[in-house]
Amino acid sequence: MAGVSFSDDKFPQFFKVFIPKFSSNHMLIPPAFVGRFISRVPKRVVIKDNSGKCWVVALVTVEKDLYFENGWEMFVRDQLLKFGDFLVFRYHGNSLFEVEIFGGDGCKKEIVVASPQVKVMVKEEEDTLKKKVPSSHAYNHAHIEEIGLDGSTKKSSSPTKHGQLKKNPCFVVTLEHSKCQVFMICIPQSVHKGVKFEPDMKLQYHNSKLWPVKISTWKDGRCFISSGWKKFRQENDLKANDKCKFELVLGEGNVCKEIKVTCQSKVQ
Incomplete structure (x- = not known):
């Protein structure tokens, strides 16, 4: 399940419901969101949670669909995502997404395990970085x-x-x-x-x-x-x-x- 927000928030948003069968290795970004808000697709983006910790995740295009890919599995593992978790993504542009995660009980989840904070320069020049995709793709x-x-x-x-x-x-x-x-x-x-x-x-x-x-x-x-x-x-x-x-x-x-x-x- 996915949705796109067109509210007055200056940063566009979309939500996804985490279903392990479809979202453990990669996650589809809603096509309506991509078409409206992502005019130039970077090779990598940063996903930042509300504690300030960051994950670098590759974007992969499959035909006309865009996915969070390499690096997404680590995000899933570090956030201890479970079936039915509700994720709200806010796109700041320049390859940066902020995410809020709510559990099945409707309450915002507290982060138990998280990877060390990644210090990155979030900019469109990241398109020039070499894309590395592991053999476990x-x-x-x-x-x-x-x-x-x-x-x-x-x-x-x-x-x-x-x-x-x-x-x-x-x-x-x-x-x-x-x-x-x-x-x-x-x-x-x-x-x-x-x-x-x-x-x-x-x-x-x-x-x-x-x-x-x-x-x-x-x-x-x-x-x-x-x-x-x-x-x-x-x-x-x-x-x-x-x-x-x-x-x-x-x-x-x-x-x-x-x-x-x-x-x-x-x-x-």
Whole structure:
């Protein structure tokens, strides 16, 4: 649950109800709030509680939605957030949010545990800071297997060096309820190492029609099927617990223009 305040307070506000299933690793900022008050999205923001303690949190855009991401888990842990806690965010501009937290009883929560106060310079130049996202990123929580060139399967591991690949690399993902996985799928680094993706990619489902998608590559080397995945998943009625095989179809020079997708749980 979320809402946006347009009161006389000179600083715009929004509220969120904390639901661990959806908000433990990241939290969606209401799109109406973003569209009205955040004209330029910084890479990092500071969240300050009413005791003055601060947390630096990265902002991540997934299609048109904006999330509190890297650093959010620490905020949740330090604030001992529980199901039903009510959070009111006030945006001061220049990458600064203040937050007030109310418990399920309607009373403002007293801070029991908090991280040391972070001394930061809150300014828009923070856009130039290097974005660091740990390997424990929420989008990597899906069950992912790599299928070796010999047909064997194993958990994704560190990437290895490849020349011209003789066979198409593959991986398997068991889909989850995660909102983020509705919008993107992570391609294991050990699978896409050495692969060159075309700007306009296609997904082919069970050797039928083609769906246009985009491949997003992050600074830390991780790679995602992003724009277009949501429509592909919806139109092919892919749901949580479906086990999907992704095959990167390679041409000369390990150039990939197409990824074949097979839902193993729907193959007769």
